[in-house]
Amino acid sequence: MSGLLVEAPGSGQDLAIEVGGLHQRYGNFEAVRGISFTVQRGELFALLGTNGAGKTTTMEVLEGFTRPGDGHVRVFGLDPWKDRRKIRPRIGILHQDAGFLGDLTVQETVTLWRGMSADAGRATIDNALALVGLESKAKVKVRQLSGGQKRRLDLALAVLSRPDLLFLDEPTTGMDPEARFATWKVIQDLKAQGATVLLTTHYLEEAERLADRLAIMHEGSIHTYGTVDEVVSGAxxxxxxxxxxxxxxxxxxxxxxxxxxxxxxxxxxxxxxxxxxxxxxxxxxxxxxxxxxxxxxxxxxxxxxxxxxxxxxxxxxxxxxxxxxxxxxx
Ligand SMILES: Nc1ncnc2c1ncn2[C@@H]1O[C@H](COP(=O)(O)OP(=O)(O)OP(=O)(O)O)[C@@H](O)[C@H]1O
Ligand SMILES: [Mg+2]
The missing domain is CATH 3.30.70 (Alpha-Beta Plaits)
Structure with missing residues (x-):
């Protein structure tokens, strides 16, 4: 089943992401075993799957952090590893594990991040914090934020430069139901403004609500895929x-x-x-x-x-x- 091609309705120019027969290894261990899928521009695609299925590994290849193994990978028609400098300004990334500097305040963190992102001028810090409901925490040290609040700060940083393509690796893990709902709204708004989103989540309701299409991965392979309706009708x-x-x-x-x-x-x-x-x-x-x-x-x-x-x-x-x-x- 690993060779399934998950075709987007569009092709060529319409595609934000193309993955064909991707294999990814860590030493002798093959974490991704020949997966294929495409994500159309403006689409929200959810990668679901068991722990260790290879979702984060796949994301890291597409984000340009890891050199692709065997197979074909394109982001906006470019090689995400070789052309990462061209692609980087157009993407926003929310990693599964946040790596904040705990002694900085929330405001300082956003300022630092804004200084590092190529095209963050349009978004003010206040706007970014308001977007995720962290205005009242602007002067609080990051280490004093709760787990869910750190996740929200992560999201604010990922969307700071209004990216064309967002990688969200478990964006709502640790959030309370209200914060999760608010985050869905942020994601839906960004999508309504034209952003393409690749999302991973263990909350199936989240995928049901947000995803145009989704794939379910297990042990490095995609086992089923399609629109939510297509996948669910098989149940x-x-x-x-x-x-x-x-x-x-x-x-x-x-x-x-x-x-x-x-x-x-x-x-x-x-x-x-x-x-x-x-x-x-x-x-x-x-x-x-x-x-x-x-x-x-x-x-x-x-x-x-x-x-x-x-x-x-x-x-x-x-x-x-x-x-x-x-x-x-x-
Ligand atoms: N740096 C690494 N070195 C060696 N093995 C790794 C490394 N990173 C991940 N792996 C292994 O690769 C497999 C896929 O990991 P990955 O993080 O991509 O899974 P995932 O689908 O994101 O899982 P989760 O839902 O738990 O986040 C796992 O078996 C993991 O142990
Ligand atoms: Mg992961």
Whole structure:
């Protein structure tokens, strides 16, 4: 599966990032094993995956920090390693691990950073701090910021020069829900102004909300990719209910067991409240399969004289897909 090409809808000039068959090694260890994807200009692409999947390694190649191994890598049509001086002014980077100088204040940190970035003149320090809600901390030493506040400072620095392309490696890790929500808004606003974003996150809801397209990586390979809808549609629908009896009672009562639905056997778990039954349906028409399943289950329930308690239909989630990808390959 590692050779999957994740094609953006556009091509050539429209592409901010092109990765084709990238392999990346640390000594004898192959951290990235032939991944391919493209990111169109103006798009937000999320790289999801397990710890150690190779997301940060891939980002560092694209950011020009690491020499690419085998394969084809382009950022704005340029080589991110050889042409890094040309590319650097156009990109903003939020690293997974912040490396702040703890004795500087927040304001001093932004000033220092502004002095180092090529095109930061347009953004004032106040604006940058306001953007991430850190105005009141301007005079506070960085070491006195909380983890989530440091992350917000990171974001302020990454966007200071209004980059065309933003690399955000786990931007909201450690943030409280309100700060995370505010950060999503900052990212969405930047995107609305035309920025391209490559994001990694372990918060699947974040990817569902923000990403135009996403890929799920595990152990150096991309295992699934596409728009959120495309990826999630592969997860199928779940039809679930509870039977008000124990497993033993269910076995006794239904001599032929629980029915198959569209050829699928249910997953049955026994809880104190009864027997939980879940069918995952991924075959056939997405629009109609849940209805057909419910119809046949109700017919079965009427036939055997049982009530399907808390009957529900749930669309598969990104989490279902993630767990399946990881489960299949582990
Ligand atoms: N400098 C390094 N030297 C040796 N191995 C490394 C180095 N950096 C990363 N690795 C290894 O490469 C693999 C990929 O690491 P990477 O940091 O790219 O993963 P990741 O997908 O970003 O994970 P996480 O979600 O935990 O941040 C891991 O197995 C890691 O141990
Ligand atoms: Mg990482």
């Amino acid at each position: 199928g629908d779940q039809v679930a209910f509870r039977l008000p009896m124990s497993a033993a009672q269910a076995k006794e009562r239904f001599a032929e067991g629980l029915p198959f639905v569209q050829g699928i056997a249910p997953i049955v778990t026994y809880t104190a409240g009864g027997t939980q039954v879940v069918y995952t349906l991924s075959e056939g028409s997405e629009a109609a399969r849940a209805q057909a399943a419910v119809r046949s289950l109700l017919a079965w329930a009427d036939g055997v004289g049982v009530t399907l308690e808390r009957l529900e239909i749930r669309r598969g989630t990104l989490e279902d897909v993630f767990m399946r990808v990881v489960g299949e390959v582990r």
